[in-house]
Amino acid sequence: MSAVAETTQQTPIAINLSWCKACGICYALCPVKVLGPDELGKVTVIQANKCTHCKICENHCPDYAISVVGGKKS
Amino acid sequence: MFAEIEQYFRTERLPHIWCPGCTNGIIVKSIVEAIQKAGLDQDKTVIVSGIGCSSRATGYLNFNTLHTTHGRALAFATGVKLANPELNVFVITGDGDCTSIGGNHFIHSARRNMDLNVILFNNNIYGMTGGQYSPMSPSGAKATTAPYGNIERPFDICNLAIASGATYVARGNSFNTRQLTDIIYNGIANKGFSFVEAIASCPVYYGRKNKLGNAADMLKWQRDNCITKEAADRLPPEKKQGKIVTGILHHEPAPEYTTEYQKIIDKFQGGEES
Ligand SMILES: Cc1ncc(C[n+]2csc(CCOP(=O)(O)OP(=O)(O)O)c2C)c(N)n1
Ligand code: SF4
Ligand code: SF4
Ligand code: SF4
Numbered sequence: 001m002s003a004v005a006e007t008t009q010q011t012p013i014a015i016n017l018s019w020c021k022a023c024g025i026c027y028a029l030c031p032v033k034v035l036g037p038d039e040l041g042k043v044t045v046i047q048a049n050k051c052t053h054c055k056i057c058e059n060h061c062p063d064y065a066i067s068v069v070g071g072k073k074s
Numbered sequence: 075m076f077a078e079i080e081q082y083f084r085t086e087r088l089p090h091i092w093c094p095g096c097t098n099g100i101i102v103k104s105i106v107e108a109i110q111k112a113g114l115d116q117d118k119t120v121i122v123s124g125i126g127c128s129s130r131a132t133g134y135l136n137f138n139t140l141h142t143t144h145g146r147a148l149a150f151a152t153g154v155k156l157a158n159p160e161l162n163v164f165v166i167t168g169d170g171d172c173t174s175i176g177g178n179h180f181i182h183s184a185r186r187n188m189d190l191n192v193i194l195f196n197n198n199i200y201g202m203t204g205g206q207y208s209p210m211s212p213s214g215a216k217a218t219t220a221p222y223g224n225i226e227r228p229f230d231i232c233n234l235a236i237a238s239g240a241t242y243v244a245r246g247n248s249f250n251t252r253q254l255t256d257i258i259y260n261g262i263a264n265k266g267f268s269f270v271e272a273i274a275s276c277p278v279y280y281g282r283k284n285k286l287g288n289a290a291d292m293l294k295w296q297r298d299n300c301i302t303k304e305a306a307d308r309l310p311p312e313k314k315q316g317k318i319v320t321g322i323l324h325h326e327p328a329p330e331y332t333t334e335y336q337k338i339i340d341k342f343q344g345g346e347e348s
Contacts, residue, residue, distance in 0.1 A: 016076075018089070019088060019089040021089065021093075021094035021095070022094055023094035023095030023277075023288075023289045023290075024094075024095065024288055024289060024290055025095060025289050025290045025293060028288075028290030028291075029290060029293070029294075058075075058076075059100075059251045059252075060100060060248075060249070060251070060293060061099075061100075062092065062095065062096060062097055062098065062099030062100050062289075063088075063089050063090070063099055064076045064083075064088070064099065064103065065089075067075045067076050067077065068075070069075070
């Protein structure tokens with residue numbers, strides 16, 4: 001299986017939930033609260049349209065569970 | 075995008091074993107990005123590690139990897155490089171692995187100036203064995219073996235590396251990933267012993283024992299308590315007190331060990347009169 005995440009529909013943020021360990025780093029660091037916790041504390045996209053493609057979430061996810069598609073290159 | 079660096083991982087082994095919020099994974103990504111940026115051939119690159127949580131990194135990396143014994147990664151790496159100097163050799167080690175049991179290997183490797191790239195994951199504690207203090211635990215820090223606070227003083231490992239003769243010494247952290255990738259990349263370019271201290275967070279032992287909050291809080295701590303060398307150089311001493319200085323701290327090229335060794339070989343095998 002490819003390690004690349006199944007892209008969540010119509011969002012620029014591809015999440016591989018099976019690698020997410022619910023550490024909370026991405027949604028604590030996202031400057032515009034695009035991300036938040038689901039009921040298990042794993043990441044979920046709550047308002048995709050606010051995403052600035054800053055990649056702070058991708059760069060700080062210790063588990064490589066987030067890929068921000070498009071936007072400027074990191 | 076993880077897809078851009080996927081080739082450097084043994085993805086079938088992921089997710090890795092590290093605890094939620096442990097920043098080892100962030101540092102590993104910077105290492106891989108630096109290798110990619112330097113254009114190193116995966117088949118000519120060897121990554122050696124010792125024992126510890128951080129040293130488990132080799133298991134996930136798609137290079138020639140050696141997971142060795144506690145404190146001895148540098149000794150194995152020295153053998154690999156000397157046997158085959160054309161290989162690019164990296165060492166991944168923890169603060170316990172490198173500065174406690176491996177301390178003597180460390181100073182002599184630095185002194186010898188063999189072309190090795192060493193990345194020390196400094197989480198200020200022995201993670202793997204349950205949170206004992208290390209020679210890099212700050213004074214006053216709590217650990218399983220220092221329940222009332224550490225009464226020892228920590229090594230400034232970058233200063234020790236410089237004093238021991240390392241030709242490239244830099245420090246980064248797992249918050250400023252761009253800087254971390256850059257300093258590892260610049261270390262690859264140095265032909266000699268290149269040392270990078272990467273500040274890591276261990277939320278499970280160091281964080282919990284010292285009430286440093288959750289994984290995100292520990293990353294924010296790194297962001298707020300590190301300053302770059304460029305900024306530090308412009309600040310008066312009182313303004314940088316307690317701050318950790320990051321960036322390239324030292325770069326002074328010197329003759330490299332395997333090159334010098336080759337000269338001896340050439341001299342005696344090249345038909346020259348001795
Ligand atoms: C010869 C030997 N002594 C002791 C140990 C037990 N041991 C395993 S890992 C470790 C320390 C790990 O700390 P560090 O190097 O800082 O790595 P971390 O787990 O924090 O990443 C120790 C003492 C061992 N495996 N081998
Ligand atoms: S940073 Fe990564 S592992 Fe942590 S909650 Fe976000 S996606 Fe999950
Ligand atoms: S790319 Fe930036 S804005 Fe978009 S989700 Fe990640 S952290 Fe938030
Ligand atoms: S014990 Fe600490 S260093 Fe080891 S994996 Fe867990 S958080 Fe990381």
